[in-house]
Amino acid sequence: MTTREFDGIQLERVREFVWEIPREGDMRVPARVLASEALLEEIGEDRTLQQLKNAAHLPGIAGHAICMPDGHQGYGFPVGGVGATDTETGCISPGSVGYDINCGVRMMKTNLVYDDIRGHEEELVEALFANVPSGLGGGGVVDGDRATVEAVLERGVDWALEAGWAVEDDLEHCEDEGYRPDADPSAVSQKAKDRGKNQLGSLGSGNHFLEVQRVTDVYRDDVADAYGLEPDQVVVLIHCGSRGLGHQTCTDYLRKIEKRHGDLLAQLPDKELAAAPAGSELADQYYGAMCACINFAWVNRQVIMHRVRQVFERVFDRSWESMEMQLLYDVAHNIAKKEVHRVDGEERELYVHRKGATRAFPAGHPEVPAAYRDVGQPIIIPGSMGAGSYVLRGGEASMDLTFGSTAHGAGRLMSRTQAKNEFWGETVQDELREGDHVYVKAQSGATVAEEAPGVYKDVDEVVRVSDALGIGDRVARTYPVCNIKG
Amino acid sequence: MTYELRPHTADVAVAATGADLGETFAAVADGLAAATCDDIPETGERFSLSVRAEGLEALLFDYLDRLIYERDVRGVLPVANEATVREDDGEWVVEASARGVPFADVTARDVKAVTYSEMRIEEREKPRSPGDGESGLSRATGEAGADRTEPGDGRPEADDGGWEAYVVLDV
Numbered sequence: 001m002t003t004r005e006f007d008g009i010q011l012e013r014v015r016e017f018v019w020e021i022p023r024e025g026d027m028r029v030p031a032r033v034l035a036s037e038a039l040l041e042e043i044g045e046d047r048t049l050q051q052l053k054n055a056a057h058l059p060g061i062a063g064h065a066i067c068m069p070d071g072h073q074g075y076g077f078p079v080g081g082v083g084a085t086d087t088e089t090g091c092i093s094p095g096s097v098g099y100d101i102n103c104g105v106r107m108m109k110t111n112l113v114y115d116d117i118r119g120h121e122e123e124l125v126e127a128l129f130a131n132v133p134s135g136l137g138g139g140g141v142v143d144g145d146r147a148t149v150e151a152v153l154e155r156g157v158d159w160a161l162e163a164g165w166a167v168e169d170d171l172e173h174c175e176d177e178g179y180r181p182d183a184d185p186s187a188v189s190q191k192a193k194d195r196g197k198n199q200l201g202s203l204g205s206g207n208h209f210l211e212v213q214r215v216t217d218v219y220r221d222d223v224a225d226a227y228g229l230e231p232d233q234v235v236v237l238i239h240c241g242s243r244g245l246g247h248q249t250c251t252d253y254l255r256k257i258e259k260r261h262g263d264l265l266a267q268l269p270d271k272e273l274a275a276a277p278a279g280s281e282l283a284d285q286y287y288g289a290m291c292a293c294i295n296f297a298w299v300n301r302q303v304i305m306h307r308v309r310q311v312f313e314r315v316f317d318r319s320w321e322s323m324e325m326q327l328l329y330d331v332a333h334n335i336a337k338k339e340v341h342r343v344d345g346e347e348r349e350l351y352v353h354r355k356g357a358t359r360a361f362p363a364g365h366p367e368v369p370a371a372y373r374d375v376g377q378p379i380i381i382p383g384s385m386g387a388g389s390y391v392l393r394g395g396e397a398s399m400d401l402t403f404g405s406t407a408h409g410a411g412r413l414m415s416r417t418q419a420k421n422e423f424w425g426e427t428v429q430d431e432l433r434e435g436d437h438v439y440v441k442a443q444s445g446a447t448v449a450e451e452a453p454g455v456y457k458d459v460d461e462v463v464r465v466s467d468a469l470g471i472g473d474r475v476a477r478t479y480p481v482c483n484i485k486g
Numbered sequence: 487m488t489y490e491l492r493p494h495t496a497d498v499a500v501a502a503t504g505a506d507l508g509e510t511f512a513a514v515a516d517g518l519a520a521a522t523c524d525d526i527p528e529t530g531e532r533f534s535l536s537v538r539a540e541g542l543e544a545l546l547f548d549y550l551d552r553l554i555y556e557r558d559v560r561g562v563l564p565v566a567n568e569a570t571v572r573e574d575d576g577e578w579v580v581e582a583s584a585r586g587v588p589f590a591d592v593t594a595r596d597v598k599a600v601t602y603s604e605m606r607i608e609e610r611e612k613p614r615s616p617g618d619g620e621s622g623l624s625r626a627t628g629e630a631g632a633d634r635t636e637p638g639d640g641r642p643e644a645d646d647g648g649w650e651a652y653v654v655l656d657v
Contacts, residue, residue, distance in 0.1 A: 046495045073495040075603030075654050099599040099656045136522065136596045137561055137589025195558040205595040206657045244558045247598045247656070251551050254602070259540070271543075271602040415493035416657065444593045446524055486596065 006044030009053065017465050018401075020064070021049065026267070027056040032064040034402070036465050039069050042413055042457055046073040048080075054269045055083050060090015060278060062343045062350055066402055068357050069465040070411030070457060074098070076272025079356035080411060084403045087338055087349045091264065091275035092283045094257065094290070096353040098334035099250040101290055102297030103208075103241030105380045105408075106174075106330035107391065108305050110312070110323050112234040114214040117481060120315060124212060125439040125482040127311045132210055132304055134203040134486035135443035141201025141303045149197045149245070149296075153185035156295035157302050165299075165306045173327040173371060175359070178298045182338075184288025188245070189252050196245025196296060201303035205443065205486030207409075207451060208240040210304065211382075213389065213478035223393050223475045226375040227328055235478055236325075237389060238304050239382050241334065242297035249293050253286045278351075287336075287351075294335060301330060328391070329369075329378035331358045333408045339367075341403050352403050360394040360406040360472045368394065379472045381463060383410045385432060385440060386453030388479040390463045397470030406472030407463070410456035423449040442485045451485060489517035497657050498597070499604070503650045507571035510607070510649040511546060511580055515553055515567035521655055523587075523594040526565050530587040533560070538579045542607050545571070545578040546651060550600035553584065562586030563594055598656040606652040 002013035011019040011033060019040060021031040031052045035043055043049065048071050055077050056065040062084045071080030077096040085091050117124060133139050142148065142165070151159045157178025160166035171177045203210060215233045218224045229235070242249075257274045258265060260282055265274050276283035305327065309320035316323065336353045343350075352359075361368050363376040372378060376393035383389045387410065398404045414422070425445025432438040432453075442448045466472040487509040492499035500517030504510030519526065537552050539545040553564045564584035571580050 048495075075497065075601040075656060079496055095601075099601075136557075136563075136592075136594040191555055195555060199558075204598075206598070244554075244598075248551075248555065251599050255544070255548070258544070271605070274602075412496050415495055416498055417491050417493045444524070444595065447595060 004040060006049055009049045017469055021053060027053060028059070029056050029061050030064050031056045033067040033071065034465060034469060035069050036461060039457065039461055039465065043067065043071050048073045048078045051076065051078040052081060054273060055081055055096065057268050058083055058085055058091055058093060058096070058273060058275055059264065060086035062086060062348065063403070068405065068407040069462045070407040070409055072411050074355065076270050077353070077355045080407065081355045082357045082403055082405045083353045084341060084350040085353065087278050087351055090278045090351065092278065092286060092336055092351045093273055093275035093353060094250045094253045094286055095272040095274060096355055097250065097290060097336045098355045099247045100241035100334050101246035101250060101293035102332045103334045104297065104301065104330060104332040105237060105239045105382055106301050106305060107328040107380050108236040108308065108325055109228055109328050110234045110325050112323055113232045114234060117212070117234055121439040121482055124315050125441045125484060127315055128210060128308065128482065129441040129484045131307055131311050132203060132484065133201065134484060135205050138202055140199045141307045144197040144200045146193065146197065148200070149193045150185050152200065152296050152299045153183060153188060153292035155179065157298050160299050160302045165303045170302060170327045173369065174298060174330045175332065178302065180291035180294045182288060183292040183295050184285070185292045187285040187289035188249055188292050192245045192248035192252065195248050196243060199243040199245070200300060201307065202243060202300070203240045203304065203486050204243055205447060209483055209485040210308070211237045211480050212482040213237055213480050215476055216388065216479045217477040219474040219476065223375045226372065227378055227391065227475060229391060229476045236308055237380065237382060238301050240300060240304070242293040243300060245296050246293040249289050253282065253289065257282055290336065294332065298330060329380065331380055333358060339404070341399065350403070354405055356408050357405045358408045359404055360398040361404050362394045362396045362398060379406060381407060381409060381459065383459035384453040384456040385438060385451065385480055385483050386436060387456065387459050388477055390459065390474060391476045391478070392463065392466060392472035393475050395470040395473045398472065401469060402471050406466045410459035410462060412455060413457050414455040416450040419450045419452060419455045420446055423452040423454065425449040428452045438480045438483060440483045447485055487513040489513045489520070491517060491521060494654055497654055499652065499654045501650070501652050503648060505648040507649055508569040510651050511549060511571055512567040512569040512582070514546065514651050514653055515550065515564065515569070515584065518550055518553060518597060518655060519563060519565045521657065522597050523563055523592045527587060527591050529591045530562060530585045532583050532585050534583045536579065536581050538577055540577055542578055543602065543605055545580055546605070546607060546653065547600055547602060549580050549582065550653065554597065554599065560586055561589050563589065563592055595657065601654045601656055603654045604652060607649065609649055610647050
C-alpha cells in the first residue's frame, strides 16, 4: 500500500486521487483527501491535514471528513472541507460553515462574443468599478433600511423580483430558486442586521471579485448546449457572500454555542469547531439564521448581477434583454444544508457542511433545477486572474464519494503577507494587461498583489482531479477579460 | 507594545505583545487595523467602548468583534487603540477607546471576523514589572504607535516579560 506522511500524519492511498487518514484517537470517522500527488504535496504544507483530522471529531459525522482537491488551511474546519453530520444524533457547527455564510459564485451569460467587447475593456472595467461597490465602506447598490433587510432575509430573491432587481428567469436558474424556506430572520441579531443594511449589493474584498470573461474551451458539447455556453461567448462571474450580516451571525452563534454547550466543545480539538447538538434550541436557531443569511447572500449577488446588466446597457448602448444577459447558475461555497444521503446502505438526513466546497448534484437528482435536471447541476469554479475559471456539471460519483460535492476554486497556496512581499500590485496589473489582455481595477494595489495568479494552486489540476473522480465533470473553460475587486 | 502580521495560507494572523493585558489587547487591535489598511492617516475622532466576557480568550474575541461591528456601523476604521483589562466578579472586562478614521480617508480592505483558531493569550516568562497590580489592571497608549515588523518565524522580538497574544483573522 502506498503511504505518504506530512508532519506525522500518515495517509494511505485508497485508489487514484483518494487518500485516507485512518481513524485514531477520538476521531469519529476516518478522513479523506481527494488529490493528485502534486496537489497532496501542497495540501500537506500547512495545517490542512490536522484541521481535517480535527473535523473528524464532530459528533454524528458520517462516512468521512473530506478534503476537496483545492483544500487548504482555514480556521477550525479546513477550506475545501466537507463534513456531513446527522440531523438527529449529530450537530451543526457554525465555524464549519464559515463566517461568510453562502459565500458563492454566480455566472451570467450574454450573447456577446469577445470581438464585441474588444476595444471597450478599459471603459467597461471603469464603469463596473464605479457602479459595483467594493472594498471596505463602499456601501451597497441598494440603500437598505431595517424593513428591507427583514424582507431580504425572509424572502430571498423573491424580494429582488418585487423590487425590480430580478426577473422570473433568474429565480428559475438559482439553487432553491434563491429562497430558503427554513429562514428565520428573528434568529439573526440586530447587530448583524445593522451591519448588513448598508452592504446589500457589494462585493467586499479579499478574494471576492467580479469578472467579465470569455469562453475559451468547451469539453462536453451536449452539456454546454444545455447550459447555453459556446466558444468565444462573453460571460460575467460574480464572487461574494453575505457580507457583515453573515460574518456577524456566525460570530454570534459561535459565542452562544460556546457558552451553552461547553461540554460538547470540550470534546473537540479546536474551539472554532464549536457545535450545537442536533435537536437543541441553538441548533435550530442557527439553522434558521444561517438560512436567512443564505437568502441575503443570494440577493446580494442578484442585485450586483442586475447592476452589471445596467452597466452593459450603458457601455454597449443596447438593452440587457437584447444582449440575453441571463443567469446560468448560482452556487454556494459556505453552507450547511439538510440533505438526504445514503450512508452504509441507509438513507439518513444530514447537515452537509460545505466550507469552501460546492454542491455537485448529478443528472436526475430531484434538487437540481428542472432546467438542468437532464444533464446535472452547473458548478462554477473560479480561478485566478491569470488562469481562468471552469464550468463543471455535477458528476455521477459525487453522491457516493463526497455527499454530492466538489471543489470551489483554485485554492490558495501562498499567504497574503508573503504575496505582498513577492508581488507588486501595479506590476501584476501591467503584466496582465500587456501580456494577457486582462484589465484589472482594484481598490488598492495590495489587493491585487494578494490575489496575484501566483498565489493560487493550479486550477487545471484541481479540475482534472474532480473530472477524473467523476464528482464534477468539465464542461467549459473561461478566461478573464475585465476584473474588479475590493 | 508591538504587533506583527503573520503568514496564514488563507487569512491573516496577528502576533502581539504588551507590558500588560491592556497593552496586548490594544496591540492586537492595532494589528487588526493594519490588516485592513496599509497607510493610516491622522484623522478621526476617538470613541469609547466596553466589553465583558467570561474568560480572557472570550474577552479578546468579543473585543475584536466589537471593533469590527463599530467599524461597519460607524463607518470608521478603529486605530490607535487604547485598552485596560481587569477582572471583575469572576468575569473579565476591557475598557477601550479608538480613533475612528472615516472610511473616506482610507483605502481599506475588509477583515470579515475574528476567529478562535490557534488563539493564544499567555503571560511571558519574565516577571511583570513591579508597577503592575495583581488584578491585571493596566493601561496602554495606542497613540504612541505600534511597531509593525515583517513576518518572522519566532516570537515577537521584544522579550521583556508581559503578555503575548496570537489571533487569526478571517479576511
